[in-house]
């Protein structure tokens with residue numbers, strides 16, 4: 645079993661995030677990046693949201709990990725075993741996404757908690773964990789993720805719609821920022837950041853000449869099966885794969901990109917439901 649050390653686990657529990665350096669090798673992450681950049685289906689399915697500052701947040705999302713290289717990353721033991729250790733439970737795949745933060749145009753993400761969205765989907769407890777895998781080097785210049793250390797201890801903060809994005813109540817975010825450390829999660833390709841669903845996070849626009857793509861795999865605890873249907877799956881068994889499957893599948897072009905992408909505009913109602921809630 646590939647597990648976090650007791651120190652890493654207690655850092656995660658204290659901070660609400662943990663970066664594991666070099667979780668994926670250069671060849672593994674190189675294959676992921678090559679597949680994604682050449683993946684027309686991903687490109688076509690990607691949807692852009694106005695970030696309210698003149699740039700666009702672009703992402704592609706899929707609910708089931710599948711048998712291609714994206715699935716091998718999301719299902720490999722070195723990642724899922726650690727997630728299960730964090731959740732203290734069997735993990736199931738809630739969804740994955742690729743954040744396609746392109747050079748010069750990639751938009752900013754407003755401060756939010758993922759559970760601010762997922763709460764709308766009938767998920768009762770915030771016992772979910774996401775893993776951001778750096779495909780490109782992530783720096784302050786190209787809009788790396790920013791997290792507020794320890795903010796998961798706030799519990800769920802209200803989320804309100806601003807422009808196309810749902811963001812956490814800014815008054816609370818501002819107060820939390822006075823008391824908590826803001827960490828720029830700079831990462832090299834192959835690094836992975838595990839973070840709690842109530843960790844407040846955001847990122848700036850990418851004004852640099854370098855893309856900042858990242859894949860984010862999100863997991864829910866099996867015991868936290870949502871009580872109602874939504875655009876993300878209820879409990880579905882996750883079949884773990886051995887770590888060497890990343891390279892075997894990734895090197896085989898025919899197998900590598902095989903994913904059923906979601907139609908974000910048609911399927912994702914979690915931000916829109918905030919408007920409905922406010923008007924009812």
Ligand SMILES: O=C(O)CCC(=O)C(=O)O
Nearest residue numbers: 743753788789846847860
């Ligand atoms: O990639 C980023 O900069 C932010 C992504 C994010 O906040 C999210 O997917 O919830």
